Amino acid sequence: ECLKWMVEAGANVNRASDHNGETALHGVAGSAEARSVRLLLEHGANPNARTKPGMRTYALWRDARVRGETPLHRAAAWGSPQVIQLLLDAGADPTIRDANKDTPLSWASWYLRDKSIIDQLWYEGSGVGPDFPPDNPTNS
Template identity: 30%
Template sequence: MRLPVVESLLNSNPKSAYVKDDDERLPIHWAVAYNHLPVVELLVASKNFDPDVEDGSGWTPLMIAASLKDASGDAIIELLIRKGADVSAKSNSGQNALHFASSKNNISTVRALIANKCSARVKDKRGQLPIHRAAAVGSVPILKTLLEEGKSPVNATDADGYTALHQAIAEGHGPAAILLLKSGADPLKRDSDGKLAIELVPDDKVCFHSRAKMPELTLSLSNQKVKQFILQTAEREGIELP
């Protein structure tokens, strides 16, 4: 998507900015998806631009930007918010931009969204909060941000009865599980199948983090099984597990 081509098309037919494709996506959705900031700047300056226009899945440009790899959509998010984008908008699946940013491990995006009042307390249609997404990818920095800055509840359950602790342990993320436990996660909560979080640990997985991103966790995790790491670290931290 080259800027001169887009400029030429808009000059010849300004209404082309509002032509939807089969997925109900406008040029703004595609410009954001491909992280073409100059084209985005051009499109948002067009007459009657709607920063909250949705595609067929209910995704707004802000949500797409929050999902870009390595937080590369942050500049676009800043622009969209200046143009009045609603950070509280939800997709057809009930997810807000924080769900998407957390899933992609975009810590700077998460911080920017929370600073602009995007709620960390919104559940999607699966009953998941952004903290469930952060736990699933094992992001300690995002978990801390959602808890401390976003005031996310730590023991909220999704449609399967999973807390963020269940999610972190099921995915083999030892440091994330320890952070959640230290933040008040209840190890005695059971999911819809009656399982404790510690019972979901994938014993055959190995935690490959060379260093946990927490001052308290300096132990090398190389070649240590997740359950062993969680149990040993919890004991050292004075956390009682069942």
């Protein structure tokens, strides 16, 4: 309710932290709170906003530094299919790589998410998948 009140009162949903570039969408995408994600997206939140690589974050992740990730990276790590779908439907780009060259698919696999999450991010024609050289025997 607090988020709804702030957004309806005219809060800038794309306001990014001067320190690390995190937006409200980064914060709620890293949770299973689909209602908050939907609210921010309906009010124009950018699903492709990126954090500033190397800066400290206060989110609970595998390390304490952001890596130029998008809200979709965080949703993939958290593993909420509803949040991932909301972001994809809003135009989130699953091919964006963070500062370590990882896609949201990489984050989902790092955090051992269900096959349904992997399938959601690695859909036909997306160009997102393992980066095997064409002559690599594991690519057959």
